[in-house]
Amino acid sequence: MNVEALRSCGIPTFTEAIHVDAYRRDLWPRDTFAMYRHGTLPPAPTVVVTPRNASDVAHAIEWANREGIPVVPYGAGSGVCGGARGRQGSLVIDLKRMNRILSIHPATQTVHVESGILGQHLEDLLGKIGWMTAHSPSSIACSTTGGYIAARSAGQFSSRYGVFDDMLLAASAETPSGNLKAGLWTPNGEEDLLPILCGSEGGLGVVTDMLLRITPKPQQRWLRGFAFDNIEEAWSAMREIMQSGLWPSVLRLYDPVDTNIGGKTKAGDNKAGNGAFGWIRKTALNNPKLKHLLLNIPLSMPNLLNKIGGLLGNEVLLIVGFEGSLPVVNAASETAQTILQAGRDLGPEPGLHWFKHRHDVSYKLAPVFVGGAFADTMEVASTWAQLPALYRSVHGALAKNVAVMSHFSHAYPEGCSIYFSFAGKGDLNVYDRAWSSALAAARDAGGTVTHHHGVGTLKSVAAAKEAGAAIDVWYEIKNQYDPNGIMNPGRPFPELRPEVEEDTSIGPPEGGPVFEIDAVSLLAKVDPEAEPATLQMALKENGFQLQITPDKPWGDWLRALRRDAVDAWECPLVAIQVLTNDGIRTRISPAPRSAAGPDLRWSTMRRARVEWVQVPIRPLSSDTVIKGGHPHIERTDIRPRWHSENCWGFCSTQEHLSKLCVGEESDELEPSRSPEKTP
Amino acid sequence: MKSLPDTCALCPRLCRHKCPVAVATGLESTTPTAIMTNLVMLGQVADTTNTEANQAIDLCTRCGECEAACGVDQPVVDILDAARTRHQAPPAPWQAPSIEGAGSHIAIVCSPEDWTASLKEAVDIDLASLHTHDHLGELHRIRKDTKAEVHAALRELIGDKVAICTCLTCLTALMAAGCEAIHLASFLDTQQKLPQWRTCQCSPGPGIRTMVTCCGARAPLITSHPNIANMVAEDLHRRLDGQAVYIEDTRCSTHLKAVGTQVVDPIDRLKNMEIPNANR
Numbered sequence: 001m002n003v004e005a006l007r008s009c010g011i012p013t014f015t016e017a018i019h020v021d022a023y024r025r026d027l028w029p030r031d032t033f034a035m036y037r038h039g040t041l042p043p044a045p046t047v048v049v050t051p052r053n054a055s056d057v058a059h060a061i062e063w064a065n066r067e068g069i070p071v072v073p074y075g076a077g078s079g080v081c082g083g084a085r086g087r088q089g090s091l092v093i094d095l096k097r098m099n100r101i102l103s104i105h106p107a108t109q110t111v112h113v114e115s116g117i118l119g120q121h122l123e124d125l126l127g128k129i130g131w132m133t134a135h136s137p138s139s140i141a142c143s144t145t146g147g148y149i150a151a152r153s154a155g156q157f158s159s160r161y162g163v164f165d166d167m168l169l170a171a172s173a174e175t176p177s178g179n180l181k182a183g184l185w186t187p188n189g190e191e192d193l194l195p196i197l198c199g200s201e202g203g204l205g206v207v208t209d210m211l212l213r214i215t216p217k218p219q220q221r222w223l224r225g226f227a228f229d230n231i232e233e234a235w236s237a238m239r240e241i242m243q244s245g246l247w248p249s250v251l252r253l254y255d256p257v258d259t260n261i262g263g264k265t266k267a268g269d270n271k272a273g274n275g276a277f278g279w280i281r282k283t284a285l286n287n288p289k290l291k292h293l294l295l296n297i298p299l300s301m302p303n304l305l306n307k308i309g310g311l312l313g314n315e316v317l318l319i320v321g322f323e324g325s326l327p328v329v330n331a332a333s334e335t336a337q338t339i340l341q342a343g344r345d346l347g348p349e350p351g352l353h354w355f356k357h358r359h360d361v362s363y364k365l366a367p368v369f370v371g372g373a374f375a376d377t378m379e380v381a382s383t384w385a386q387l388p389a390l391y392r393s394v395h396g397a398l399a400k401n402v403a404v405m406s407h408f409s410h411a412y413p414e415g416c417s418i419y420f421s422f423a424g425k426g427d428l429n430v431y432d433r434a435w436s437s438a439l440a441a442a443r444d445a446g447g448t449v450t451h452h453h454g455v456g457t458l459k460s461v462a463a464a465k466e467a468g469a470a471i472d473v474w475y476e477i478k479n480q481y482d483p484n485g486i487m488n489p490g491r492p493f494p495e496l497r498p499e500v501e502e503d504t505s506i507g508p509p510e511g512g513p514v515f516e517i518d519a520v521s522l523l524a525k526v527d528p529e530a531e532p533a534t535l536q537m538a539l540k541e542n543g544f545q546l547q548i549t550p551d552k553p554w555g556d557w558l559r560a561l562r563r564d565a566v567d568a569w570e571c572p573l574v575a576i577q578v579l580t581n582d583g584i585r586t587r588i589s590p591a592p593r594s595a596a597g598p599d600l601r602w603s604t605m606r607r608a609r610v611e612w613v614q615v616p617i618r619p620l621s622s623d624t625v626i627k628g629g630h631p632h633i634e635r636t637d638i639r640p641r642w643h644s645e646n647c648w649g650f651c652s653t654q655e656h657l658s659k660l661c662v663g664e665e666s667d668e669l670e671p672s673r674s675p676e677k678t679p
Numbered sequence: 680m681k682s683l684p685d686t687c688a689l690c691p692r693l694c695r696h697k698c699p700v701a702v703a704t705g706l707e708s709t710t711p712t713a714i715m716t717n718l719v720m721l722g723q724v725a726d727t728t729n730t731e732a733n734q735a736i737d738l739c740t741r742c743g744e745c746e747a748a749c750g751v752d753q754p755v756v757d758i759l760d761a762a763r764t765r766h767q768a769p770p771a772p773w774q775a776p777s778i779e780g781a782g783s784h785i786a787i788v789c790s791p792e793d794w795t796a797s798l799k800e801a802v803d804i805d806l807a808s809l810h811t812h813d814h815l816g817e818l819h820r821i822r823k824d825t826k827a828e829v830h831a832a833l834r835e836l837i838g839d840k841v842a843i844c845t846c847l848t849c850l851t852a853l854m855a856a857g858c859e860a861i862h863l864a865s866f867l868d869t870q871q872k873l874p875q876w877r878t879c880q881c882s883p884g885p886g887i888r889t890m891v892t893c894c895g896a897r898a899p900l901i902t903s904h905p906n907i908a909n910m911v912a913e914d915l916h917r918r919l920d921g922q923a924v925y926i927e928d929t930r931c932s933t934h935l936k937a938v939g940t941q942v943v944d945p946i947d948r949l950k951n952m953e954i955p956n957a958n959r
Contacts (some may be wrong), residue, residue, distance in 0.1 A: 012910070014706070017731050018708055018731050018734045018735055018738075019707075019708045021708070021717075021731065022706070022707035022708035022710075023707055027691050032689065035716075035719075035720075039720070041720075048706070050704065050705045074707070076695065077692070078691050078692070088928055093707070094705050094706065094707065096702075096705030097704070097705040097914075099702075099705075116705065118695070118696045118702075120696045121696055121702075141690060141692075141694070141695065141696045141748075142691050142692040142695050142696070224730045335851055357941060359693065359750065360750055362690060362691050362693055363686070363690060363691050363750050363751045365691075366683070366685050366686045366688075366689040366690075369685070369689055370683075370685045370689075428902065538836075
């Protein structure tokens with residue numbers, strides 16, 4: 001390996017053990033568990049480079065391609081699936097020195113930014129001039145924009161602003177076959193590969209810079225907690241809020257166990273730490289030995305622990321948040337409270353407490369690992385109709401091996417994500433068994449195996465299964481841009497194309513032009529060749545209408561769709577069924593917003609015969625949603641807005657940016673404590 | 680788990696956005712998490728000859744930014760200092776420098792430039808001088824086993840004189856040792872009223888706004904990993920984008936001047952140099 005040739009390009013290059021060893025692991029808990037339990041770590045790369053610009057990245061990839069060395073792109077290493085874990089003999093391209101905002105365009109509400117900037121730095125800088133991307137994952141202090149693209153990240157306010165996919169308008173990447181421009185930067189006449197680049201986890205190339213949507217910082221933030229007697233009632237309230245077009249920033253529901261354990265943020269009239277759990281916690285905090293025992297003994301008996309958890313009662317806590325301009329927040333929160341009447345209003349405290357402590361969980365893992373146990377999280381998602389089955393299926397699979405609790409966040413009009421937190425004791429077999437059974441359960445229940453953590457090493461095989469026959473699109477494009485297979489091999493999909501089992505239960509659609517209506521998730525499977533007017537008539541007979549009305553048949557409209565043609569939030573397509581050129585019938589995307597590798601729907605639509613598309617609908621009677629007398633607030637005023645036209649005219653803001661880069665941090669908007677008293 | 684390296688080793692690097700070294704270099708090895716992971720592994724194998732882990736401990740400037748950002752108040756600097764004492768071989772006994780001349784005040788000269796004559800010219804005082812190349816035994820003072828010995832030596836050396844320093848490392852060392860010490864900038868301000876300037880975080884003062892982050896000019900980083908310290912200064916230089924800055928700490932100003940940043944420091948003020956377009 002001729003490292004000197006790499007060094008001679010002028011890129012800072014590191015081969016010393018002290019530096020390359022730090023790239024052995026990302027935050028995949030399996031590797032952390034192995035480190036603490038067995039003292040073992042994944043392999044170290046051979047060489048690390050820290051490029052300053054896209055040209056450096058191109059040189060490094062060119063060198064690796066020439067040398068036949070695998071490349072692992074590295075952001076801030078906060079991935080929890082092993083997507084950036086060490087690989088023997090590899091080149092790591094650490095992008096964190098590519099951390100500049102290149103330009104900000106208030107007129108078009110976009111920012112052009114490099115891929116190595118930390119999320120927190122980006123928000124701090126934008127915040128100084130009153131803007132934000134609104135992407136706020138719990139890892140915001142330790143993750144990069146490049147990582148957000150790689151793993152298809154989602155922030156804590158995604159119910160209002162969307163996941164990172166929704167904010168991304170264009171990206172540029174360096175690949176072994178040269179530069180790749182995607183999204184709005186796609187060269188004329190070429191296929192837009194942004195959906196493939198997003199979620200590719202470095203498997204195609206290294207994203208160097210991107211164009212993101214930005215939005216004004218909110219004037220007002222409103223947060224409140226509501227207790228419900230059972231989880232089903234809370235699900236209904238969440239769904240109704242999302243489908244009413246109120247666009248809350250936070251909808252966060254804790255299952256009964258999480259509601260009981262979580263203390264201050266949970267139901268129970270804000271009496272923090274009361275009850276048996278509160279007493280045990282307070283006692284244990286003052287006694288390290290007791291704390292150790294309390295952690296380890298129950299984790300050795302997960303079945304019993306989960307059963308006890310099931311006996312704690314059914315009450316659940318839902319945190320609801322709105323943000324935006326004052327009139328919008330007042331109107332939306334007032335309307336939401338009429339929907340939330342089935343629950344008990346706990347006031348602002350649970351919401352404020354969550355907001356204040358929303359990043360704290362990361363500090364709490366040390367005792368678990370040091371005690372020889374492990375903790376991990378799994379995020380799945382499905383449509384609202386499938387959500388109860390998905391919850392019970394994955395919960396049941398995990399509960400056999402580990403202690404588990406969960407919450408529901410990242411809600412959308414068509415569905416929701418479930419976030420399972422679990423802890424267990426034993427060896428790596430216990431960890432692996434818990435994961436394999438949970439992944440299988442998620443797939444069997446019709447959910448996606450990952451909503452926003454990405455695939456990495458952990459879910460590579462499961463994500464490939466989820467892709468079905470559509471995975472051929474990935475290997476075709478991968479072969480085009482990375483013919484030697486050097487880019488992060490095996491991530492997000494296995495290095496060698498897996499055998500695809502044909503799902504014989506999938507048949508050709510019958511009837512039409514509307515094949516199936518999911519009245520719970522407000523989705524319809526429709527004929528992609530049918531005229532929109534025909535579809536509207538067919539839907540009207542069933543009491544529904546299209547959420548988006550294209551000006552041509554869905555198939556043509558979707559194939560020609562530009563990244564900025566719809567609001568970030570308008571999800572025009574949920575699932576598709578296609579017949580591939582090999583005669584295999586397959587379905588893609590169990591919705592909503594899967595992060596199981598790249599979004600294969602769009603490229604598949606261009607390569608196979610589309611049999612149906614699943615699109616959003618709404619009841620015929622749903623036009624007026626603002627209750628409580630807000631004549632000046634229209635339904636369309638509630639949603640976050642982006643200017644969708646003309647995202648091409650860059651303005652030069654270098655002078656402004658240089659001032660930003662050395663100024664003081666902006667203050668974060670604190671939620672209002674008494675929003676109901678705001679005039 | 681508070682105060683144990685494990686808490687940092689198991690943290691997803693939530694302070695990395697505040698660490699000047701990690702931000703400037705981008706290198707994972709410089710994050711408190713990576714340094715503490717090395718420490719954990721070092722503790723597991725109990726191998727005090729593990730040079731890699733020992734080198735890793737020194738990838739910190741001891742600026743304390745990580746502690747300020749930490750949600751559980753981990754005393755990172757203390758943990759690393761204790762680890763240094765435990766795992767690194769003690770340095771040779773500290774040789775106290777000698778004082779040249781006599782006077783009621785002693786100029787502590789730690790920068791390449793000797794400013795004693797300029798101060799004598801500007802202000803009429805009896806001034807001795809003390810030249811130090813290691814910032815009054817900085818590497819000895821950050822170790823728990825040799826700190827007291829250096830402090831005692833400093834007390835004996837300075838006696839009842841007033842030390843005038845141009846860098847915070849020397850100033851805080853003398854103050855911690857119980858000596859009377861004053862920064863040159865403060866000393867000049869007592870002589871003539873000068874405008875307050877924006878300065879670096881290393882040396883905030885009354886009316887002085889925080890402006891830039893640490894430039895990496897502190898031991899053990901600059902001693903053990905000068906190339907990394909240089910990357911930190913270069914990154915700051917890039918972010919300043921041609922702006923001139925006033926920096927009160929001559930250790931930092933010397934470091935930044937070396938990478939081409941337009942810097943004015945108290946020694947420049949002393950020499951009545953024309954100040955370029957620094958931001959007031």
